[in-house]
Amino acid sequence: MLMNKQPYNSPARPSIAASQALRSNSSAKQIRMASNILASATEKVKQMAGASNQKVADLSAVTKDVHDESWRATTDFGVKINTHDDWLRATSEDKIGPGLLEDSIGREKIHRFDHERIPERVVHARGSGAHGKFTLFESAADVTTAGVLTDTSRETPIFVRFSTVLGSRGSADTVRDVRGFAVKFYTDEGNWDIVGNNIPVFFIQDAMKFPDVIHAGKPEPHNEIPQAQSAHNNFWDFQYMHPEATHMFMWAMSDRTIPRSYRMMQGFGVNTFTLTNAKGERNFVKFVWTPELGVHSFVWDEALKIAGQDPDFHRKDLWTAIEAGAYPKWKFGIQVIPEGKEHDFDFDILDATKVWPEDLVPVRYIGQLELNRNPDEFFTQTEQVAFATGHVVPGIGFSDDPLLQGRNFSYQDTQLSRLGINWEELPINKPVCPVMNFNRDGAMRHTITKGTVNYFPNRFQVGPAATKDEGAYMDYAQKVAGMKARLKSTKFKEHKNQAELFYNSLSAPEKSHLTAALGFELDHCDDPVVYERMTSRLSEIDLGLAQSVAELVGGEQPKEQTRPKHNKTAKGLSQTEFAPEKPTIATRMVAIIIADGYDPVAYNGIKAALSAAGALPFTISPRRNKIFAAGEDPKTGKGVVADHHLEGMRSTMFDSVFVPGGAQSIETLRKSGRAVHWVREAFGHLKAIGATGEAVQFVRDACDVSGMQFSTSADVVDSYGVVTAAQVQPQSFKEVVSMAKGAKDFV
Numbered sequence: 001m002l003m004n005k006q007p008y009n010s011p012a013r014p015s016i017a018a019s020q021a022l023r024s025n026s027s028a029k030q031i032r033m034a035s036n037i038l039a040s041a042t043e044k045v046k047q048m049a050g051a052s053n054q055k056v057a058d059l060s061a062v063t064k065d066v067h068d069e070s071w072r073a074t075t076d077f078g079v080k081i082n083t084h085d086d087w088l089r090a091t092s093e094d095k096i097g098p099g100l101l102e103d104s105i106g107r108e109k110i111h112r113f114d115h116e117r118i119p120e121r122v123v124h125a126r127g128s129g130a131h132g133k134f135t136l137f138e139s140a141a142d143v144t145t146a147g148v149l150t151d152t153s154r155e156t157p158i159f160v161r162f163s164t165v166l167g168s169r170g171s172a173d174t175v176r177d178v179r180g181f182a183v184k185f186y187t188d189e190g191n192w193d194i195v196g197n198n199i200p201v202f203f204i205q206d207a208m209k210f211p212d213v214i215h216a217g218k219p220e221p222h223n224e225i226p227q228a229q230s231a232h233n234n235f236w237d238f239q240y241m242h243p244e245a246t247h248m249f250m251w252a253m254s255d256r257t258i259p260r261s262y263r264m265m266q267g268f269g270v271n272t273f274t275l276t277n278a279k280g281e282r283n284f285v286k287f288v289w290t291p292e293l294g295v296h297s298f299v300w301d302e303a304l305k306i307a308g309q310d311p312d313f314h315r316k317d318l319w320t321a322i323e324a325g326a327y328p329k330w331k332f333g334i335q336v337i338p339e340g341k342e343h344d345f346d347f348d349i350l351d352a353t354k355v356w357p358e359d360l361v362p363v364r365y366i367g368q369l370e371l372n373r374n375p376d377e378f379f380t381q382t383e384q385v386a387f388a389t390g391h392v393v394p395g396i397g398f399s400d401d402p403l404l405q406g407r408n409f410s411y412q413d414t415q416l417s418r419l420g421i422n423w424e425e426l427p428i429n430k431p432v433c434p435v436m437n438f439n440r441d442g443a444m445r446h447t448i449t450k451g452t453v454n455y456f457p458n459r460f461q462v463g464p465a466a467t468k469d470e471g472a473y474m475d476y477a478q479k480v481a482g483m484k485a486r487l488k489s490t491k492f493k494e495h496k497n498q499a500e501l502f503y504n505s506l507s508a509p510e511k512s513h514l515t516a517a518l519g520f521e522l523d524h525c526d527d528p529v530v531y532e533r534m535t536s537r538l539s540e541i542d543l544g545l546a547q548s549v550a551e552l553v554g555g556e557q558p559k560e561q562t563r564p565k566h567n568k569t570a571k572g573l574s575q576t577e578f579a580p581e582k583p584t585i586a587t588r589m590v591a592i593i594i595a596d597g598y599d600p601v602a603y604n605g606i607k608a609a610l611s612a613a614g615a616l617p618f619t620i621s622p623r624r625n626k627i628f629a630a631g632e633d634p635k636t637g638k639g640v641v642a643d644h645h646l647e648g649m650r651s652t653m654f655d656s657v658f659v660p661g662g663a664q665s666i667e668t669l670r671k672s673g674r675a676v677h678w679v680r681e682a683f684g685h686l687k688a689i690g691a692t693g694e695a696v697q698f699v700r701d702a703c704d705v706s707g708m709q710f711s712t713s714a715d716v717v718d719s720y721g722v723v724t725a726a727q728v729q730p731q732s733f734k735e736v737v738s739m740a741k742g743a744k745d746f747v
């Protein structure tokens with residue numbers, strides 16, 4: 001067995017192997033190259049996906065193709081222009097003269113550019129989106145009449161936008177933050193939006209607190225620092241001052257906020273909605289998305305580095321996977337509580353700071369979301385798409401969840417400053433079913449409605465409201481009684497039980513990551529009041545956690561557990577429970593490191609084995625140029641052109657590393673500090689590493705794992721994610737690939 005020292009750059013962890021399983025699929029990092037290679041296949045894929053999607057067909061009516069060679073440039077008023085370059089001026093060949101105001105062509109071009117920007121979203125400004133479809137494999141007719149949740153023959157077009165919350169539009173993808181997961185269903189009965197996050201709870205119970213929690217998290221008002229970070233005084237000041245945030249900040253400090261990929265995170269509607277069936281029975285419901293690829297995260301050191309090395313990491317990951325035809329999929333689940341059981345729980349089921357533990361309310365998976373088409377243009381689709389929690393369709397309704405009630409106002413409202421009153425006419429937001437009413441005018445209205453009346457009732461009796469049988473949205477007749485008061489019911493006052501439940505339910509590596517994350521964040525707070533108070537808050541959750549954090553960030557060590565623990569755990573909270581359904585390394589990026597004199601049998605063998613498994617192998621070497629195999633003459637040999645040099649693309653960008661043997665190649669790599677760092681860093685980030693021949697000892701030395709026992713036979717040895725074979729036989733490659741899958745839970 002291999003003995004392993006503490007991996008480079010990783011915090012102390014109770015179990016390295018368990019951490020590896022957690023970090024697992026560290027990363028099919030998307031790359032520009034991959035998308036280029038796949039570009040032509042993409043167009044076909046797009047056409048196929050487009051043909052089957054009503055919304056994509058709808059958008060094609062307003063889509064122009066810049067690559068159609070027949071068009072000539074015009075002004076916005078349609079007149080062909082004869083230059084893109086020169087302003088009209090009083091001038092001569094001898095002396096340049098002043099530009100003329102009369103040049104409407106020059107003015108138009110600059111004027112249009114001056115006004116290109118619209119306000120970014122006040123939260124969730126940074127994001128990316130894709131088209132896809134929603135299918136239902138089990139009807140939920142027992143609980144709802146909604147066609148989208150009962151008709152298993154339907155394919156509902158959808159558009160999804162993923163986002164971070166705090167950063168500006170140009171901020172990095174891999175920062176520690178909650179991720180938005182917003183889904184627009186273009187149903188036959190109108191648009192339905194689930195505007196969710198990748199975490200099932202929220203910081204606040206009442207929408208009225210939203211401006212406070214967001215102001216506290218966004219850059220501080222006096223100096224606009226820090227960007228896209230919760231690691232600052234104001235954020236943590238608010239967390240302490242607002243005990244109801246306790247459960248959510250525990251989630252926010254977990255691995256969930258550094259997802260490996262948008263494709264590898266869950267989505268939650270968070271709020272409690274309602275479903276009503278044909279008998280008129282009402283049920284409370286929560287919505288959940290669970291990814292087919294499993295739930296995986298970065299390690300923090302990796303996330304930090306990628307934020308600098310490739311700020312578009314998640315955006316590219318999603319884009320490239322879709323271009324490659326590896327469509328990400330999520331199962332759609334509902335948790336249902338019949339109306340009569342609303343008060344059967346020791347928490348309020350309308351409180352958005354609480355989960356419905358799966359042991360009490362199981363998830364019923366009934367459908368599937370697939371993303372299968374990238375947008376043609378970012379601005380008109382991903383930027384202009386606008387979601388609203390108020391968008392529900394017949395059979396789906398709201399609950400009295402006080403967060404949801406306020407959200408229902410906010411989303412409609414915010415679109416006015418971003419997109420204007422006619423935002424629902426924008427192509428990406430327009431329903432696929434007919435829209436007709438007497439709402440009129442407003443800035444940028446472009447639907448032309450013929451006729452002599454714009455009110456109801458009218459003498460022609462046109463435009464009557466629909467009946468129930470015609471599919472009208474029927475409000476549930478809910479009896480309401482109470483005082484008019486700014487109060488919430490008693491159960492809303494308990495804030496710590498589920499924070500502890502979450503912490504207790506995490507695996508040991510997850511707990512250790514959470515401790516390190518709190519240590520990092522509070523270390524960035526320079527006001528002792530802020531970090532000292534927070535450690536006392538943590539002692540209400542878990543004394544050991546509070547003491548470890550206090551040790552890291554300074555201040556007094558809490559002496560006792562200040563709230564009695566219940567010591568309970570629950571299903572569905574640790575992300576380690578969400579392994580992929582089918583093991584796959586498709587779209588995973590694997591670096592193969594070589595230098596001149598590499599072993600061609602090992603190199604070609606592993607490359608073929610990886611490609612056959614759908615992974616994306618990349619050749620990395622000291623220079624991006626021809627590299628020659630052992631015995632190959634540089635004058636006559638074909639060589640292999642490396643995809644990147646060691647400095648150009650770092651280990652952080654790959655899921656896994658393979659080093660083929662070859663005496664000369666390994667000698668060169670040994671002398672390269674960058675190559676040694678590459679392998680050592682990948683090991684520290686818990687990635688699967690494979691080596692053959694001379695590279696076995698190189699990897700051992702690079703990882704500084706002097707106690708490791710490596711095989712000297714043809715046997716494949718696997719330990720802590722390192723897979724080696726001293727002798728190279730074709731069989732070994734397959735084993736290396738399959739063991740790498742196991743070693744890293746490569747699924």
Ligand code: HDD
Pocket residue numbers: 121122123124127161162163179180181182195196197202206207208210269270271352385386387403406407410411414415
């Ligand atoms: Fe929100 C955007 C998710 C509470 C007000 N929110 C926004 C987006 C997501 C969420 C994913 C981005 C949508 C997109 O991609 O365009 N928000 C949530 C979740 C919440 C939540 C899961 C808790 C359950 N939000 C929340 C509250 C309020 C808002 C309580 C206000 C009272 N959210 C907004 C907003 C945004 C927004 C200001 C900014 C851009 C937009 O709406 O369209 O209205």
